[in-house]
Amino acid sequence: MSLTPLSVSAGSVATRRFFLVGYLPTYAGIWFLLALVWAGAPGEGLDPSRAWRTMTRLGAGEIMLTALAVILTAVVTAPLQLSLVRLLEGSWPRWLGVGLGVRWQRVRKRRMAEAALLPQDEEPTPAAVQRAGAADARLRRCFPAADHLLRPTALGNVLTAMEDTAGRMYGMDAVVAWPRLYPVLGAAARAVVDDRRDNLDTSARLTVMGFVVAVASAVLLMRSGWWALLALLPLLVSLVAYAGAVRAALAYAEAVHMAFDLHRFDLLRALRLPGPSDMEAETKANEALCDLWRQGIATSLAYEHRDQDGEATGTTARQHG
Template identity: 30%
Template sequence: MTTPSLTEGALAVGNRIGRYFGVVSMLPALFLVLWSAALIASGAWHGRPRLDSLGAAFGQPTVAKVAWILLLSLATGLFLHPLQFAMTQVLEGYWGPSRIGRILTGMRIDRYREKQRELEHRRVTIADQLRELVDARLELAWGREEFESWDDATYEQNRRRLLASERGDDLTAWLIADETLGQAAERYPDPTRLMPTRLGNALRREEDRAGRQYGIDAVITAPHFALLADDKHIAYLRDSRQQLDTSVRLSVVSAIATVETVACLVTDGWWLFLGLATYALTYLAYRASVAAADEYTTALRTLIDLNRFKFYEGLHLRKPPNSREERRNNAKLMALLRGEAEDIRYDHPAAGPPPPPAAPANPPGNL
């Protein structure tokens, strides 16, 4: 649980405060301020909410009221902005080394390990049953001797032909179930790398996969790529990261609003159900953060694909002639970037030809 998150360094060097702050900080802060102001204006802190008090407070907006709301939203946004990384870490499942944190982490990871095994078992069961059905129909159509003589390529060709024909129409549900369970199982990282939350598992999965085919560690090299990549690639990555940060911030402020609502309305009967609205927003924003994490990590994976040769050039390394040599070189390079002592040959660009001599100011014959 001590491995640094992919979100820790990927865009730390590239974020700008302007548009990023306006979207990620101000909008969630404005929601929190307006919700808190509505609770206060309705008298929920002192007793049952009164809609007439709420209407009197917000029915006639004035310049002063709008200015105060914007000022409080700005102050709240400025306070929450430095906590963005910490909020993301909490939602990922980095809950600290305390006894309570370890217990909660262990319980949630055990739950996800059990769920992962269950999904894998169901996927294998569905795949086996589908294969039995397909084999039975192929054997019936071609005969046992012909069926058993096929090699893998012939079997796969006839299998595709069967599933695409009318005889395979009733197997569509099995195909969809097999594909759906396969996709669900792939959403988890290796069982030894599981995190206690959905968001943590979504990011951890790509921490382990992004750049792996090249021998590149995405966690270590993300800041390097953020400095070297093309501007349009960085803009795409920044936009994806902004969606993730906005979803995380909305989830957190909605959770704060839920606590406020429950604290104000716990003794007010049916009014307490207002807490379900903010809780639903918390849940939706959290699920949106998981979807945004998928898009963000896809953008990072694409960034590595398109800019890894610039990465090698920036470190004065020779471009590998093939993927095998690339993985061999990157094994040493990743160790070097982790601070280990490794011997790597650098490839400095050759000096260009000397510049031509400058023409004399008064060439001979030109008087």
């Protein structure tokens, strides 16, 4: 089989992700700050026409240097993407108000749980049942079941709920199973997962970039009178992007659940393990595997080897741990 199509496909996916997640938010932020500087910031008055004249008179070399600066900034900050998402999840020092954020999220969870209850004093109507069912579905998607897992932000709770529930009905711990399941996903499932993860990461990067640019703009415009209100524009972008990140996280969580539903047996085949006979056997086997991956707990595994035609040639018991 030729590897060329796979290489081209992987390269195009990586290029698209870099453009959306790294380059585009960085490009927008740097050019906004440059426009303020070209307009006269920091200073007492801004002249937007001056900024426009400066941009239209840029030479090829200046444009190339600016593009290079944007690309370098995007490349250097790319390894920080996971840290940015963790920051938006609520991985802050306690003195920044983690406890206060968790208490607010507990209030939100309680209100959503109350909306999921059916009225006790009268016969529920079909509409009431439907509303309660929808509220219960939102509750399970937006919050982890256990209160001790609550995070101080909405984004953190959506992603924690995903980690807590994805694959759980099959006995899998998503945190340890996902790095092993993802490589065996089919092309269609991986495309859905990657697309939704890219949307999440793009929104997260825009959120952080918008906030950083808003702070930098406020500093540049401190002596510019009413022009200081321009700092609200990147702040508004940050707020809208965060709302988009929460919705993107919900879509990403749905894709991860789908991946466990459809491809968990592909993981067993990749591990050379036989398929379970029923749901109970599957749950016990998956729990043993996750214990092995998470804690190194010894377990007895019966491998199933296959010949070139894909037919099982027998099983061999092995002890791991």
